[in-house]
Amino acid sequence: MYPKINDYLYIQIASSDTEEAEIEYKSRIAETEDQSFLIEIPIQEKGGKLKKLFMGDELSVYFVSEGGIKNYFYTHVIGFKEDVIRMIRINKPAEESIFKVQRRSFLRVNAELELAAKSESGTRFLVRTDDVGGGGTSFLTDNNIKLEVGNKLICWLLIPYRNGSTEHVYFEGEVVRIKPLESGKNLAMLKFASISDGERQKIIRYCFERQFDFRNR
Known part of the structure; x- marks a missing residue:
């Protein structure tokens, strides 16, 4: 299953900097397209710092669905959209590539x-x-x-x-x-x-x- 509009995404950014790679950011899906999601600028939950993303940035993402199930996928930044707010366009993964991890069942x-x-x-x-x-x-x-x-x-x-x-x-x-x-x-x-x-x-x-x-x- 895919996340829906207004669902929150929890994001880590692929980086050779260990500290940067461990930081988790939170964003929200603002729009969906056939091949992409449009998300708000990610924010660091601890401290509220906004994270600027660049074309090609690789992201490790999960969202939480009903029952507390975490759904993980990989994606990357493919563009931007200027509207009332600036949105980031990320690639929509193949649905079968999304992994589910239940609370009491670990991969x-x-x-x-x-x-x-x-x-x-x-x-x-x-x-x-x-x-x-x-x-x-x-x-x-x-x-x-x-x-x-x-x-x-x-x-x-x-x-x-x-x-x-x-x-x-x-x-x-x-x-x-x-x-x-x-x-x-x-x-x-x-x-x-x-x-x-x-x-x-x-x-x-x-x-x-x-x-x-x-x-x-």
Whole structure:
């Protein structure tokens, strides 16, 4: 489904500047066209600063539909329209490229990411993830790393984004399952026991980017 006139869009702008890429702006759809949306000038919710956009700027966008479902898509600036207010014309994505993320259901993607962990006993180890999502992650371990279901871990996950920036995501996890593999390794499945909304959003953004890339191969 597409957003409608007067719906709010929450926007991040692709930038090699990490701080800029993390800022979220809010805008409103003023008009819709066959191939585009016309939106108001985005404003930073914290501080009320307006953001000037330029032709070709790439945007990561979501809007919230009924039931609190977040609908994510990528777009870019294709023009401007001068009316009573200046509006920005952004490309309307293919409807099937819009991803829905429900409140209690998080998108999960296969991903080999670097995960640093520390156990309750103080043992530290570095592993690669097998998949990751907004609710948890799984990773491969050798038998020399002793883990049991119920173990708590303090973790730092290294996340690379499409624009070249990287983030370290901090969370506390709990081992919920350990699955022996034919390769001799173990697959440890971890749920997030404690993670801030901001850190979780970083992971969801990464999952969305990965899913978008898969669909466009």
